[in-house]
Every structure is written in structure tokens, then in C-alpha cells.
Amino acid sequence: MKLLIDLGNTRLKACAHGESLQLVGEIVDNHTLAVWLERNATSITVVAIASVAARESYQLVSSTLKSYLPSIQVFRLQYDAGLLATSYEFPEQLGIDRWLALLPFAKRGEAVVIDAGTACTIDVLSNSKHQGGYILPGLRLQRDVLAQQTAAVSFPRSQLGEVRLGLSTGECVSHGSLRALVTLANDVGEEFGQTVERASLYITGGDAPYFEGHLEAEKRPLLVFEGMLIALDHLIEGNK
Ligand SMILES: Nc1ncnc2c1ncn2[C@@H]1O[C@H](COP(=O)(O)OP(=O)(O)O)[C@@H](O)[C@H]1O
Ligand SMILES: CC(C)(COP(=O)(O)O)[C@@H](O)C(=O)NCCC(=O)O
Ligand SMILES: [K+]
Incomplete structure (x- = not known):
């Protein structure tokens, strides 16, 4: 299952993608992300994160991901002119x-x-x-x-x-x-x-x-x- 994280200026939102894209409603910030990962980490195969938030918020989420998913690849998405x-x-x-x-x-x-x-x-x-x-x-x-x-x-x-x-x-x-x-x-x-x-x-x-x-x-x-x-x-x- 892919975990997608959108870090905006007001809140964090997350979706899981197995068969289809599903919003994970319980995840609203770094703390609830950690609580959710505690139970679901083993089903995650890859993570993508998009952030427009302050660097500190991004680093906080980043370290949560590292501690719960030490061997899973985390991609920070960036602009790619080849796609658009x-x-x-x-x-x-x-x-x-x-x-x-x-x-x-x-x-x-x-x-x-x-x-x-x-x-x-x-x-x-x-x-x-x-x-x-x-x-x-x-x-x-x-x-x-x-x-x-x-x-x-x-x-x-x-x-x-x-x-x-x-x-x-x-x-x-x-x-x-x-x-x-x-x-x-x-x-x-x-x-x-x-x-x-x-x-x-x-x-x-x-x-x-x-x-x-x-x-x-x-x-x-x-x-x-x-x-x-x-x-x-x-x-x-x-x-x-
Ligand atoms: N549970 C919620 N927590 C915070 N804002 C919410 C919530 N539900 C709806 N909103 C509305 O969503 C807006 C933020 O939109 P969102 O797309 O999440 O922002 P961002 O991507 O900038 O973090 C807020 O201005 C608020 O009016
Ligand atoms: C315009 C935004 C603040 C919107 O952020 P959001 O409301 O989704 O939190 C964000 O896309 C941003 O920081 N953009 C960088 C400046 C720009 O797009 O030109
Ligand atoms: K916006």
C-alpha cells in the first residue's frame, strides 16, 4: 500500500492507495500520523510527501516516517517539467x-x-x-x-x-x-x-x-x- 501525505499550511492530509485512493480521515497532523503508523506501518510499501508547509513541520513529519518506516523509501515530490x-x-x-x-x-x-x-x-x-x-x-x-x-x-x-x-x-x-x-x-x-x-x-x-x-x-x-x-x-x- 502506498501512503501519500499532503502537508498544507493548515493541516496534514493523508491518503492510502491499495486498490484505490482512500483518504485516511484519522490522520490530520503529525501526532495522528504517528498513531496511525503504529497500527498500519507494516502494510506500507512506499511513501510520497508533498509539502508547502514550514520546514520545521516537514522535518517533524519526516522524522516520524523515519522512525516508523525505517526501511521504506520516502519520496519528496518535486516539480518535473517532463511530466507537466x-x-x-x-x-x-x-x-x-x-x-x-x-x-x-x-x-x-x-x-x-x-x-x-x-x-x-x-x-x-x-x-x-x-x-x-x-x-x-x-x-x-x-x-x-x-x-x-x-x-x-x-x-x-x-x-x-x-x-x-x-x-x-x-x-x-x-x-x-x-x-x-x-x-x-x-x-x-x-x-x-x-x-x-x-x-x-x-x-x-x-x-x-x-x-x-x-x-x-x-x-x-x-x-x-x-x-x-x-x-x-x-x-x-x-x-x-
Ligand atoms: N477539520 C478541519 N481542520 C481544519 N480546517 C478545515 C477542516 N475541515 C475543513 N476545513 C477548512 O479547510 C480549510 C483549509 O483547507 P486545506 O485544503 O486543508 O488547507 P491546506 O492545504 O492549506 O492545509 C480551512 O480554511 C477550513 O475552513
Ligand atoms: C499558494 C500556497 C501558499 C497554497 O498553499 P495551501 O493553501 O494549499 O496551504 C502554496 O502553494 C505555496 O506556498 N506556494 C508557493 C508560492 C507559489 O506557488 O508561487
Ligand atoms: K490552496
Whole structure:
């Protein structure tokens, strides 16, 4: 069984791949990863990790893996232009999660991917190349920054998932940030998504459910993991 680890800025997520890709829901951070490995280490044959988190978080996870899986190969996934090229000025600066989320569409060559996580990223794949994208603060980050940096805008956690005019401070903030992201995603989709017939907008990330009903995008919660599997298989093939 392959173990895939996606280390984001908010949390750690893990998938196991035996027959199919399965999210391991119990794993949410380094501690729960260790608890899970305690019971499941013997079934793991290889590990892949993609990290955009701070170096210390990565090192913590890395040492957990070393202690529970001392003889198992751990691949840290990196950008590979041979699998999917980017137009980024400095490709090594492109977040690995963004590149991985586009990888499942590399063969098809066209897609617009929205990753609604800590940051909300929108990336365009066209002519089989990453053409560039946008990075914005995600829904939670927008709300937290407004609450921290303004004197009057402190509010209880208002429900996310609506875009209508807000009638309280909390609603104005949460509806406003969702509407801004939805509008941007639709705009990018309109500009770049018309080259293919099928829905070419895809959405992933922890906040993706809030976009439901506001955006015509296919939900692909495991998109980064789908990409990880492709990148990992390519590395394993190359190592043979
Ligand atoms: N159990 C959870 N823990 C933390 N965030 C969650 C959880 N469930 C949903 N979320 C939402 O997911 C967002 C983070 O998305 P995610 O894709 O996991 O981020 P990242 O990849 O940046 O770590 C948070 O802003 C939060 O609103
Ligand atoms: C844009 C991101 C912060 C998104 O991270 P996430 O919200 O998934 O935790 C991450 O992809 C990143 O650190 N990227 C490096 C900068 C770049 O992609 O240009
Ligand atoms: K993201």
C-alpha cells in the first residue's frame, strides 16, 4: 500500500492507495500520523510527501516516517517539467500542491483548477502547460486578517457558503470573501475554460464545499493526491 501525505499550511492530509485512493480521515497532523503508523506501518510499501508547509513541520513529519518506516523509501515530490511544464518564471517557486493538482489533466491539456485551502489558488492549464494563476487569501484567512487588523470588524464566526448582501458584520465579511473568490473563479473560467467541451473547472481544498451552488466546477477533493500518485509512479518507474 502506498501512503501519500499532503502537508498544507493548515493541516496534514493523508491518503492510502491499495486498490484505490482512500483518504485516511484519522490522520490530520503529525501526532495522528504517528498513531496511525503504529497500527498500519507494516502494510506500507512506499511513501510520497508533498509539502508547502514550514520546514520545521516537514522535518517533524519526516522524522516520524523515519522512525516508523525505517526501511521504506520516502519520496519528496518535486516539480518535473517532463511530466507537466509551467510558464512560471522560476518553476521551483511554484507550490508543489498547485502543480500536483494540475497533473491529472496533463494528458488532456486543458483545465482550470481552484484549490480553496489556507490560500485560494486558481491555476490555468492550457496547451498542456501551466500558464500561470492567482493566489489569494482563503476564506478563513480573509476573515481572520480583517478581524485582526480592524478595530470594529470583530464578529462571531458567521456561516460561510452565502454570497448575498451581508446584514451583519460577520455576514458582510464571509459573504464578501466568498463572492470575491467565486467571481474571480468564474471570470478565469470564462476566459480560459471555453476551449474544451466538458466542464473544465475543477475545485478542491478544505473550503471547496462552500463554493457549492455558486460555481459550476467539478468537485475533486483528492485532486492533489491524484497528482501525487502520477508523480510517484513516474519516480518509481524511473528508479527501476
Ligand atoms: N477539520 C478541519 N481542520 C481544519 N480546517 C478545515 C477542516 N475541515 C475543513 N476545513 C477548512 O479547510 C480549510 C483549509 O483547507 P486545506 O485544503 O486543508 O488547507 P491546506 O492545504 O492549506 O492545509 C480551512 O480554511 C477550513 O475552513
Ligand atoms: C499558494 C500556497 C501558499 C497554497 O498553499 P495551501 O493553501 O494549499 O496551504 C502554496 O502553494 C505555496 O506556498 N506556494 C508557493 C508560492 C507559489 O506557488 O508561487
Ligand atoms: K490552496
